[in-house]
Amino acid sequence: MKRLSRIMTVVLITMLLVPFAVFAQGDTEMVTEETTGPVAFEFWSTETQSDRQATIQVLIDTYEALNPDVSIKLIPVDENDMAAQLQTASSAGTLPAMIEIGAENAVAFGVDGLMNVDATQALIDRVGADSFYEGAMKLVESEDGEPYALPYHGWVQGIWYRSDWFEEAGLEAPDTWENIQKAAEYFYKPAENQYGILVGTKPENYAEQCFTPFAMSNGARLFDSDGNLIFNSPEMKEAVEFYAELAKYNPPGPQTWRARDYYLQGKMAMFFYSTYIMDDLSLAEVAAGSLTAENFSDLAGKDFDPELVDHTKMQPLITNTETAGYGVVVTMGLINQPDEAKTQAAADFLRYLYTPNAYITFLHMAPGGMNPVIKGIASNARYQNDPKGIFKHYGPEKMAEISEGMNDIVSFSIVDGKKINAATEVTTQQIIPQMLYKITQEGMDVDAAMAWAEKEMKALLD
Amino acid sequence: MVIHKNIFKSIGFFLLVMFIVLFSLFPFLQMLSTSLKHSWDWGNPSLIPAQVNTSAYKELLNIGQDEKDLPESVRILLEETPDLTEAQKESIIAKFKDSGDIFPFMKYFRNSLAFATTAAFISLIIAIFGAYSISRMKYRGQKLIQRGVLFVYMVGGILLLIPLYKISVAIGLAGTEQGTVVSLLIIYMVQTLPVSLYMLGNTFRSIPFSIEEAAFVEGYTRIQTIWKIIIPLSLGALATVFVYSFMIAWNEYLFASVFLKSFKDLFTLPIALKALFVSKNAIWDRIMAASMLTAIPVVILFMLVQKYLAGNMSSGGVKE
Amino acid sequence: MQKHLTLEQKDARLGVKLVLPALSIILLLILYPVGYNIYLSFFDVTMTGQSTYIALENYTSVLSDPTFWKSVATTFTYVIFSTFGTTLFGLIVAMVMNKKFPLRWLVRSIILLPYVAPVISVVFAWQFFFDPVNGIFMHFMVDVLGIYDQRFNLIGSPSYAIWVAIIFSIWKSFPFTYLMLLSRLQTIDKNLYEAAEIDGCGPVRKFFSITLPELYFVMGSIVLLRFIWNFNKFEDIYLLTDNVKVLSIYTYFKAFTGNMDLGQGSALVVIQFGLLIGLILLYVKKVLKW
Incomplete structure (x- = not known):
């Protein structure tokens, strides 16, 4: 019994000490990371792979370096968990300001009143309504032609x-x-x-x-x-x-x-x-x-x-x-926030993501998988020189066929253009x-x- | 005749033991096998890898990994952003290279260990006093608490998820890392306390009253008897309860997936594994290797304490 | 006399103090959510947080949905077979481990593995094992042993998946049952067996007239706990296969997918809770005789 009690004491004490060491470490990390500027918002992305996360983080870091008073928190959410997570966040009042989701979901959430239509429309005008593929745009609109989200890429x-x-x-x-x-x-x-x-x-x-x-x-x-x-x-x-x-x-x-x-x-x-x-x-x-x-x-x-x-x-x-x-358009959506500054900051960041430099960097995370929905990018020389040599392998014609496919995606939700x-x-x-x-x-x-x-x-x- | 019967009996017994062992082990053999296979070998039904491949383990444990290359697209992005200072560029690149780990196993392991040990330890302390109170002392409501405590398990996890998240957001806990840690720890305690109270209560009840009475005569207070008599006499049961609570926190997925979502640095192994699984590339060797590495620590912990488990669970599950 | 009374009162007060931390955590974190769910179940809840009171409509629409009743049936199949299987197998293993044999210490460690390994880490191996095209199980059944002439999807198909889930549950939780039973087995007085042997009782007779009665209450408690745990089981099933729609999974899908009806989800949870409490009270009265 004595031996046992000694062993147990040692075990208990070590177990007690381990967590505090870890949490203590966590604390110091917290302090250095805290760069709360005047505006901070969350961006939920469905790109859950770690290398894609790293690239998106670079885009965020770059943007933050240029705009020191904005801080963006990137949170990966698996597509299948998205609804549950949004549901929980919505009932708790912790919704993200910006979200990357499929067009169908964007419309569904939009019908539920989650998406900020006015801010979305304003941003589309800033990017230039003409520069989006019409086919892709159609997929994110309400029946009255109001956009629930912005098309960003597609497959x-x-x-x-x-x-x-x-x-x-x-x-x-x-x-x-x-x-x-x-x-x-x-x-x-x-x-x-x-x-x-x-x-x-x-x-x-x-x-x-x-x-x-x-x-x-x-x-x-x-x-x-x-x-x-x-x-x-x-x-x-x-x-x-x-x-x-x-x-x-x-x-x-x-x-x-x-x-x-x-x-x-x-x-x-x-x-x-x-x-x-x-x-x-x-x-x-x-x-x-x-x-x-x-x-x-x-x-x-x-x-x-x-x-x-x-x-x-x-x-x-x-x-x-x-x-x-068949194809799917993936969108960036702006979610209604009690604090309008957040929506504005998210919209500004999204505007940055549409600049050709940032846009191509984003698409090149998955060449072939992520295709542009903005006109002119498909023929861009930098876009065609993709890191995995997919353009080289499949040839420019096939890739053009794929890209053009983005313009006439068929869907049950569009009948005779309606x-x-x-x-x-x-x-x-x-x-x-x-x-x-x-x-x-x-x-x-x-x-x-x-x-x-x-x-x-x-x-x-x- | 008798010898024959004994031999048959022994063989039968041996086969039974073999079956039990194989039944317990087969998923782990599968895990080990796949974790050591090359991707071109995944389609083979054989358990033995055609060629052993340890790269998944090396990758997870960060052994001999080269520094991550900067992709062309990131390099151009930074080059063509003229407003950035050199220092800013460098810090962005440094951060990118730092994020290279596909699955920072050691970090997740530390997190899981921290959550599980803390939750188990606090839960044990609270349960010792609670169980002593309901098993050894008399007051109004004591019987009700004693019997009612297990009814907590009738409330399924899904029912608790949204309200609990809502509370912790409302009181401001879910917004910060520390707050999230506290919320999760409390939730794990709720899930472990009922069984802890129940098992410890039964153990304490089996300790003869006379020992305690002798202590009172010696002038011990209640608290002193708990420390000096009750705890030393039920170390086995305490270990069992500790391990049981540890397991719940170590394995928990549902709550962790909601609460820790925004804090990648706090990810526990279960959610990190799930995140690895849903990332779209076919990476079975990595998933299996990570599963192996997740299982091993608990297995070792158990091997260390299991000697005391079976014998000392004593009246763990006995009623009265 | 007077002094004695105050001592008792003091003692009672200390007792309450000692149990208070445990009790308050449990009450706070259980009662509020239960109340919250009951409240929500009377509302039509939307994603944006506006709720309208609709009285019992959630309940009527849940109860009139045939898939709900199907999932009740699935739940009972799952709970009954997994609880029974776990207890039976746990008992067999406990009896085996109560005998001395070489390397018993090692075997005892090995059979704890299923219980201690995180669910999430083992489900992938199970899925791989039963994969219809690449899995070893089908390879053996079809190519090696020839028991079936065609491969089929054991873990995915609607009719077989529940049995895989049940076996998984037995696999995962038999060590807990075995540990509990073994510790009780070891406390049975050896003299009882010796006495029975003198009376000429065989092993079967000994099992039924000594071992089983001695284990009665432990088994009763284990079955009760297992029943409750499996009734509310979510993770084990959800992570293993998406084809076994027991109540908790059905609720999850209702509340968190499609049009995400939180109100109906809450109603479901309340029904599940009520169902379980009814069953348990019955069980506690009849079997445990509390």
């Missing part, structure tokens, strides 16, 4: 595929419904643990992102230009059925974008992804660098292709009765992904699932 989605496999099999590029289905079926070999395609089947945004171009390319819409719900149409049903058919050539179970790993490992022929994959592919190239000739010969994971980058091509548009692609906000709400409620999940994973009949989705949409509109 285009496409089908990425193994061009070497396609060539060998004599298949055509996956550009039409027919070609996609043929290839998916051909490469689907579950016995060999190889899959034909990846389309989203989990009830989350990725499923809707994959589904939208199919619906669009079949002329199916959620609403007509008068805002009437026309979801339950024969065109929509065809698209849903086709999507369910494609999902059969998926890796097993509900899948989302994370399954792109299977492609990188050489176990999948096609997958839907944004241009951000360019970044990951170049990473795969780095990984291949660790493969030396002698250990590659007897490598068990022979599925892995060290030349994957060269064997990958991208098909941005899908054709059936129409041609459609904005339908109800469609945005359908998207944020993830009704379509849930429907696709019910069909592909729970085995629900297409008609029943569509009837369910229609009921949900109607309930939402009331």
Whole structure:
């Protein structure tokens, strides 16, 4: 007992001392960091990767050095946590002044009255309303044309595929419904643990992102230009059925974008992804660098292709009765603040982020993934000379095609050039992904699932 | 016949033990294996890496890492901002290079350790007095407290999240680093106190009254008996309670993710791991290595105290 | 006599003083949130903080939603099987560890690992293990043993995921149960077994007539705690798989995703709380005989 009590005393004392040492250290760090100027505000960014954080911090530091009385706190928030964090902050009155979010969310939050429309409009005028791509601008506007946020960058989605496999099999590029289905079926070999395609089947945004171009390319819409719900149409049903058919050539179970790993490992022929994959592919190239000739010969994971980058091509548009692609605009939003000085300071900082120098620095964090929504940047020589050599690899034409895609992004929320906000709400409620999940994973009949989705949409509109 | 039966029995017993061990260990084997694989090897179902790769650990522990390169875009940005002084440029560059750690493991580890030990220690102290009071003393409401205390667990974490965050913002705690630390510590205490009170109460009750009475005769006060009689006699249970509270704080995710969001320097291992996971690159070796490193310290701590745990939990869970 | 009384009163006052810190922390941090949630559950709460009183509408819309009832059923499946499995497995392990065998100290340390490792650090390994394409589990089942002829997604599919979550819960919490039971096992008087042996009782008989009754109250308490903990379990399930919609997860999604209905979320929480209290009171009366 004596020995035990001695040991316990030692343990307890050490444990007691450790935390105080740490917190004491924390205190001294606090003092040096505290540079509270007259205006301080928070900027929540969805760029959670540490290297991107570091680059954004450089932009902030530069701006702060030029404007010593402003202090900006950069806070990374994962996209999936954004709503919960905003909710908590809103009920506690600690909302950020500036936020980076997808256009759909910006509109949803805007409808809820969270976004500062006046400050946004004023800033758009300062940057120059003409300098934004009209297509991107449309996505952030209310039905009356009031902007909820400012478009900042965007990505285009496409089908990425193994061009070497396609060539060998004599298949055509996956550009039409027919070609996609043929290839998916051909490469689907579950016995060999190889899959034909990846389309989203989990009830989350990725499923809707994959589904939208199919619906669009079949002329199916959620609403007509008068805002009437026309979801339950024969065109929509065809698209849903086709999507369910494609999902059969998926890796097993509900899948989302994370399954792109299977492609990188050489176990999948096609997958839907944004241009951000360019970044990951170049990473795969780095990984291949660790493969030396002698250990590659007897490598068990022979599925892995060290030349994957060269064997990958991208098909941005899908054709059936129409041609459609898909993309997302990411925005910078100004959130209503009790203290107007904060909004003003955030707007000034955002204005700085639109200056070409700062703007290109931002976009170059993920070349290919982040595409400009400001005219003239795509042809800018500095922009084209990207750090990862993606322009060089894919060629200026392909990159121009991608950039131009930003101007005519299709979305359920724009019909004949008119904005339908109800469609945005359908998207944020993830009704379509849930429907696709019910069909592909729970085995629900297409008609029943569509009837369910229609009921949900109607309930939402009331 | 008897020997045969014994052999079968032994083999059966051995297999049972093996099963228990494997069942406990398999996720850790998976973790270790993936953390040592190269990315081109992730797709292989084998547990043994085709080629051992320790770079993830080196990266996390910051062993032999080169200084971070300044990206072209950042260099141009600074060059083409003529209003910046040289000193300002240098300080910005220095800060950028300093932020190079992808996952400053040691910092997060220190934070987690600090939170967990402080919370466990304070909770233990408060629980000792509380448990002594409800198990050894008589006053109105004592029975009610004794029985009611476990009912706290019926309140799920989600229910507490928003109101608690709201309070701590309202009284100004959530705005500063120190305040956030205090709020989180108190929240961890609430989650550990009920079980601590319950387990310690049961232990204290099992100590014969006669010992305490003898102490009173000797002229000890209540407080003195607690220090000199009760605590030394229940060290095992105290260790158990401490470890239990430590674990809750060490593992907690939900509250930490909301409260610590704005204070990257205070991140505990669980939220740092989650942040690593949601960053978009495929970095399984790093995630698994970080998971390994997160698990190891608690495992060692347990190995050190476990000798005293089982034997001394004594009446830990016994009623009356 | 007079003096004795004041001593007792003094003692009582000291008792209250000693328990006060613990009690006040608990009351303050539990009662306020509970009250706050009950209050919120009568309002339609918007993101901008304006709330309108809507009486019982949140409750009626929650209760009339079939997905709510589905998640109640999921919760019960999860709680019952995980509690039962944890207790049973914990008991088996406790019996095994109560026997002497070589390297027992090492085994005892190893089996604590699941309990001590942070949830967040082990869920990735579980996900990897059960990954349909790259995971070892499917590799063994399909390619090596040939038990199934096709790979499937155990951890992701709506029908299997709950069982993975249950096994995960058993895996994660059996060491706690085992520790509690073992410490009680070790205090059982050896003479009882010897006496039983003289009476000619076999091991099965000994287990049922000595071991089990001796463990009754410990097990009762452990089952109670496990039941409560698993009923409110959020992190373990949320981090492992997003396909098991028990009440706490359902509430989280309701309050924090989509159109973020905090009012309905609060109503859900209140219902969950009420449900649990009812069950517990019943249990405490019947099983623990308090």
